[in-house]
Amino acid sequence: MKFKSLLVVAVAALALAACTKDETNTPDPFNPNVSYGKFRLELDHAFNGTAFQLNTDYTTGTGDTISISLLKYYVSNIQLQKADGSWWSATPNYYLVDASSSASALLQIDSVPIAEYKAIRYMIGVDSMRNFSGAQTGALAPSNGMFWSWNSGYIFLKLEGSSPQAGNPVEFHIGGFMGENAAQAVINHDFGTSRLRITATANPQTHVYAAVDKFFDGATPLSLSSLSAVHMPGANAKLISTNIATMFEFDHIHN
Amino acid sequence: MVGSKKGRSLATSLFLLFVLVACKPDDVWQQPGKADAIFAPPAHFPVTYYDFSRNPVTAPGFELGRRLFYDPILSRDSSISCASCHRQEFAFSDGGKAVSHGIGGRAGTRNSPGLFNLAWSRSFMWDGGVNHLEVFPLAPITEAAEMDETLAKVMDKLRKHPVYPGLFEAAFGPGELTDQRFLFALAQFQNMLVSANSPYDRFLQGKEALPAAAMNGLAIFRSHCSGCHSDVLFTDHSFRDNGMDSLFADAGRGRITQLGTDTGRFKVPSLRNVALTAPYMHDGRFVDLSTALEHYRTGLSHSASMDALLHNAPPLSATDIIQLQVFLEQLTDHSFINNPLYKNPF
Numbered sequence: 001m002k003f004k005s006l007l008v009v010a011v012a013a014l015a016l017a018a019c020t021k022d023e024t025n026t027p028d029p030f031n032p033n034v035s036y037g038k039f040r041l042e043l044d045h046a047f048n049g050t051a052f053q054l055n056t057d058y059t060t061g062t063g064d065t066i067s068i069s070l071l072k073y074y075v076s077n078i079q080l081q082k083a084d085g086s087w088w089s090a091t092p093n094y095y096l097v098d099a100s101s102s103a104s105a106l107l108q109i110d111s112v113p114i115a116e117y118k119a120i121r122y123m124i125g126v127d128s129m130r131n132f133s134g135a136q137t138g139a140l141a142p143s144n145g146m147f148w149s150w151n152s153g154y155i156f157l158k159l160e161g162s163s164p165q166a167g168n169p170v171e172f173h174i175g176g177f178m179g180e181n182a183a184q185a186v187i188n189h190d191f192g193t194s195r196l197r198i199t200a201t202a203n204p205q206t207h208v209y210a211a212v213d214k215f216f217d218g219a220t221p222l223s224l225s226s227l228s229a230v231h232m233p234g235a236n237a238k239l240i241s242t243n244i245a246t247m248f249e250f251d252h253i254h255n
Numbered sequence: 256m257v258g259s260k261k262g263r264s265l266a267t268s269l270f271l272l273f274v275l276v277a278c279k280p281d282d283v284w285q286q287p288g289k290a291d292a293i294f295a296p297p298a299h300f301p302v303t304y305y306d307f308s309r310n311p312v313t314a315p316g317f318e319l320g321r322r323l324f325y326d327p328i329l330s331r332d333s334s335i336s337c338a339s340c341h342r343q344e345f346a347f348s349d350g351g352k353a354v355s356h357g358i359g360g361r362a363g364t365r366n367s368p369g370l371f372n373l374a375w376s377r378s379f380m381w382d383g384g385v386n387h388l389e390v391f392p393l394a395p396i397t398e399a400a401e402m403d404e405t406l407a408k409v410m411d412k413l414r415k416h417p418v419y420p421g422l423f424e425a426a427f428g429p430g431e432l433t434d435q436r437f438l439f440a441l442a443q444f445q446n447m448l449v450s451a452n453s454p455y456d457r458f459l460q461g462k463e464a465l466p467a468a469a470m471n472g473l474a475i476f477r478s479h480c481s482g483c484h485s486d487v488l489f490t491d492h493s494f495r496d497n498g499m500d501s502l503f504a505d506a507g508r509g510r511i512t513q514l515g516t517d518t519g520r521f522k523v524p525s526l527r528n529v530a531l532t533a534p535y536m537h538d539g540r541f542v543d544l545s546t547a548l549e550h551y552r553t554g555l556s557h558s559a560s561m562d563a564l565l566h567n568a569p570p571l572s573a574t575d576i577i578q579l580q581v582f583l584e585q586l587t588d589h590s591f592i593n594n595p596l597y598k599n600p601f
Contacts, residue, residue, distance in 0.1 A: 134389035
């Protein structure tokens with residue numbers, strides 16, 4: 001039930017993103033009637049409530065021990081909701097967050113119309129379109145190692161490491177953009193009573209808490225002795241994407 | 256005008272155009288774009304699937320792509336180039352190996368197909384796992400049994416190379432040597448590999464007659480084979496089970512879609528230049544063309560997963576097979592395998 005409604009929200013968000021994109025999305029710096037500002041989205045990684053460190057032993061919700069050596073994922077399709085309920089979509093931009101670089105976890109979003117916003121949503125992953133549009137640049141450049149060569153498409157999230165419970169190295173490469181195995185996770189945060197105030201001069205910061213432990217038990221508990229590697233789109237990747245969808249939680253805004 | 260002359264004159268004029276553009280002053284290449292485009296689709300072909308507005312073929316881009324295609328710098332130990340497994344004299348297949356061999360002679364699991372008319376293809380590889388020509392090179396470059404290299408290292412080698420950075424700027428204008436530019440250049444070369452001047456093409460254009468046996472073969476082909484190997488590209492781009500096996504060592508399309516119904520389905524290959532691309536099928540199991548054709552007469556698996564078109568096909572006789580072969584030999588394009596534009600530039 002929870003999963004179904006999540007799916008509905010995800011599909012609706014995608015549909016929305018798809019139809020609003022062209023009309024509202026392109027900020028026109030020459031339009032004198034609209035003024036723009038900017039903001040940052042900061043992702044603070046944690047595991048079981050403490051700041052996340054690579055290559056450190058943690059205990060998952062199912063009691064497995066895990067040490068993570070690599071964690072990378074895409075954030076894209078950022079949208080903000082105005083007080084009147086309407087959504088603004090950022091120009092298509094793709095961010096590759098890498099847990100080994102704090103700079104990569106601080107996303108700068110520019111050309112945002114000046115207003116007060118009450119909610120944000122974004123995608124962990126890469127929208128379908130860019131998965132079959134040929135060679136891309138920037139965060140989407142294939143040399144970033146987040147593209148499957150033999151089964152074209154982006155790896156949305158890569159988590160690698162080791163666990164005594166897993167027979168082999170832990171290698172979760174989660175992606176897939178086709179049909180029922182589409183593994184993008186749409187994240188939606190209502191700011192509650194807080195507001196993100198975009199002004200001409202400030203660069204406010206929205207803090208989101210990224211609970212890496214939820215990867216292992218957010219919606220479905222994973223037992224590393226039975227599943228410790230995913231290397232292609234499919235049912236397992238889809239299942240884990242529902243855990244990924246629970247990893248992100250709104251914390252606070254520094255206006 | 257006689258057909259073969261037309262083909263030659265097309266090649267000549269392309270070449271001339273090429274020389275001409277190549278001689279233009281440097282600033283012409285500052286803004287590469289449609290104006291310089293040299294890709295000319297044959298009149299009797301459908302519209303291309305590749306979107307050329309994204310990456311128009313220009314003379315310096317094509318030339319750079321050709322150089323990259325023939326350069327072993329793309330492999331880990333500089334021993335293998337794309338052309339090692341894709342040789343022009345065999346319509347860019349590898350000339351005789353059942354499955355291709357990469358670095359240190361490591362054997363792969365599939366047969367190297369010919370490369371031509373790729374601008375009309377919707378998916379690549381026998382299982383269609385690659386969805387765009389531009390991203391294709393990532394597969395052979397990173398595959399352990401092929402070039403066993405990483406894209407990041409290839410890019411590093413190219414950026415430090417004495418010649419390549421200048422060639423990239425000539426092709427794409429000033430700017431960083433990105434992996435997109437690298438992949439664009441290779442796509443430009445591969446998009447230019449157009450094979451459309453076989454005796455059969457000249458027959459279609461009313462310029463040449465085919466031998467009587469080939470005409471009989473054509474009639475049999477149209478009744479038995481065109482359902483999958485459809486005119487004028489000789490493939491309908493679909494994935495089918497043509498009755499090779501009942502148990503599948505290679506899941507084919509099923510490996511990509513994860514659907515049981517796709518197990519044992521492979522991409523319908525084009526049969527253009529088929530006389531040059533032995534051995535045959537995804538695993539190269541048939542050493543020559545007559546053995547491959549005999550499969551359709553006596554070798555069909557008749558398994559439940561075999562395509563309905565073959566379940567329902569009327570029987571073929573031994574003479575039919577001979578005439579089919581005579582017809583298929585009319586699909587060999589000599590101007591393609593001899594075109595100086597595609598030769599090794601080193």
